[in-house]
Amino acid sequence: DADVTQTPRNRITKTGKRIMLECSQTKGHDRMYWYRQDPGLGLRLIYYSFDVKDINKGEISDGYSVSRQAQAKFSLSLESAIPNQTALYFCATSEQGNQPQHFGDGTRLSIL
Amino acid sequence: GQSLEQPSEVTAVEGAIVQINCTYQTSGFYGLSWYQQHDGGAPTFLSYNGLDGLEETGRFSSFLSRSDSYGYLLLQELQMKDSASYFCAVRPHNQAGTALIFGKGTTLSVSS
Numbered sequence: 144d145a146d147v148t149q150t151p152r153n154r155i156t157k158t159g160k161r162i163m164l165e166c167s168q169t170k171g172h173d174r175m176y177w178y179r180q181d182p183g184l185g186l187r188l189i190y191y192s193f194d195v196k197d198i199n200k201g202e203i204s205d206g207y208s209v210s211r212q213a214q215a216k217f218s219l220s221l222e223s224a225i226p227n228q229t230a231l232y233f234c235a236t237s238e239q240g241n242q243p244q245h246f247g248d249g250t251r252l253s254i255l
Numbered sequence: 256g257q258s259l260e261q262p263s264e265v266t267a268v269e270g271a272i273v274q275i276n277c278t279y280q281t282s283g284f285y286g287l288s289w290y291q292q293h294d295g296g297a298p299t300f301l302s303y304n305g306l307d308g309l310e311e312t313g314r315f316s317s318f319l320s321r322s323d324s325y326g327y328l329l330l331q332e333l334q335m336k337d338s339a340s341y342f343c344a345v346r347p348h349n350q351a352g353t354a355l356i357f358g359k360g361t362t363l364s365v366s367s
Binding site: 147176178180183184185186187188191199201202231233235241243244245246247248249251 | 263285286288290295296297298299300303305342344346354355356357358359360
């Protein structure tokens with residue numbers, strides 16, 4: 144079983160819809176992250192959380208919101224999806240300090 | 256601000272050695288990490304350099320020189336399965352935690 148699980152794996156939706164991407168982890172890590180990946184642009188940080196109720200904006204937070212309801216769960220929402228939010232989205236977790244990040248398998252989101 | 260520069264593509268043959276460079280402009284960071292990603296799958300951690308010098312893990316080595324604002328990932332005895340994208344990443348001093356800033360990635364193609 145995966146340590147970091149993202150749902151759904153794929154989603155196609157229409158402009159203006161509200162979308163929620165879920166991430167859950169069994170690694171017991173306090174720190175969780177959401178990234179977006181576009182071809183040729185690498186991974187860009189959207190939001191991150193160091194603990195329950197702790198939320199921090201990343202490089203490209205506009206148009207997104209997050210919720211950290213429990214240590215194991217970190218969800219990403221697009222309140223009103225637009226086509227340029229079409230991308231591959233990754234959730235990741237880590238321990239404190241210089242420990243590596245552990246990524247989920249990603250959610251491929253297409254907005255028409 | 257921070258930016259990391261990597262070559263977009265590198266090609267090599269099986270058994271060869273390849274070096275993927277990462278140059279950066281940042282006001283300060285805790286260390287340089289490398290991640291591998293196969294075909295849009297989950298990025299996986301390869302190595303971390305907190306101090307200047309060489310770190311070796313099997314066929315892979317990573318190097319950091321803070322005075323030269325430069326690092327590299329060295330892959331030896333290349334295998335077909337090493338065909339993937341490789342990302343360098345830093346954790347800037349101005350982020351109180353472990354959020355990473357990634358380069359845009361280098362696509363390595365290994366041929367027989």
